[in-house]
Amino acid sequence: MPEKAASRRSRWADLGPRLGVGAVIAIVGLFVVWIGGVIFALMMVGICSVMVWELVRMLDPKAPAVALAATAGAALAILLALPSGYGLPLLIAPIFIGISQLTQRRTVYSLFTLMILLAGFGMFFLRAQFGWPWLMWLALVVIASDVCGYFVGRFVGGPKMWPRVSPKKTWSGTIAGWIGAVIVALLFIWTTPASGQLVGISVALAMAAQLGDIAESAVKRRAGVKDSSSLLPGHGGLFDRFDGMLGASVFFLLIEPVVSFPSYALPN
Structure with missing residues (x-):
């Protein structure tokens, strides 16, 4: 019994810092999404720069992580300031620079740096094209998926999805994340003219x-x-915190032209 109690305590040991830091990130992030404009663009540039810095440090500690992060951030900042057609090469340029600086794991660096910059561009595009409510929707889908997955996975447990890669991720938590996305979608369908297709889109984004x-x-x-x-207590780094937004934002960019996503812009 004492061993089981200790196991339960260790399972929730990071809950306090995780909830506190997560709440601050969510509140500040959603507030900046609502403000939009230059402040939102600067937040995107800062987050993406830090994520590239963390990525380079993981892949090749000898590589100039700060310089590569600054290059990626500058490229994204210029891209967001220019008409997209002129700035799109800047999504790719930091990858070529990084390839010349890393001595190992260049392919992983290339793929993830492209995803990071695409995600930053995608969130800026969503905010500009459809207004702040729909970027809120994207963020809330990811947050709901993460929160529901975390608590249900810890409470229910059960079979692991891919224990060798992600030992804490269970099928119960994964499915709970999909249900969380459905709840967010239903709230938006109730409060906006969005169609029922938003449910499927939200689950796919989750x-x-x-x-x-x-x-x-x-x-x-x-x-x-x-x-x-170790930038965020209870979460690790920004890459650990925003990896879900990374996947969802890139996926949104891919599906937006081909699904019946709301094409009207709500008041912003």
Whole structure:
């Protein structure tokens, strides 16, 4: 019995810091999404820069992580300031620079740096194209998926989905994340003119967010680290916190032209 009690305590040991830091991130992030404009663009640039810094440190500690992060951040900032057609090459340019600087794991660096910059661009595009409520929707789908998955996975447990890569991720938590996305979708259908197709889109985005989490876990396993950094108590680094948004944002960019996503812009 004492061993079971200790196991339960260790299972929830990170709950306090995780909830506190997560709440601050969510409140500040959603507030900046609502404000939009230059402040939102700067937040996107800052988050993406830090994620590239964390990525490089994991993949190749000898590579100039700060310089590569600054290059990626500058490229994204210029891209967001220019008409997209002129700035799109800047999504790719930091990858070529990084390839010349890393001595190992260049392919992983290339794929994830492209995803990070695409995610930053995708969230800015969603905010500009459809207004702040729909970027809120994307963020809430990811948050609901993460929160429901965390608590149900810890409470219910059960079979692991991919224990070698993500030992804490269970099928119960994964499915709970999909249910959380359905709840967010139903709330938006109730409060906006969105159609029922938003349910399927939201679940697909939750799945993409979970795949982003798994992909980042695979990188950490390969690099032999527990967290991408120690910037956020209870969460690790920004890469650990925003890996779900990474997957969801990139997936949204891919599906937006081909699904019946609301094409009207709500008041912003």
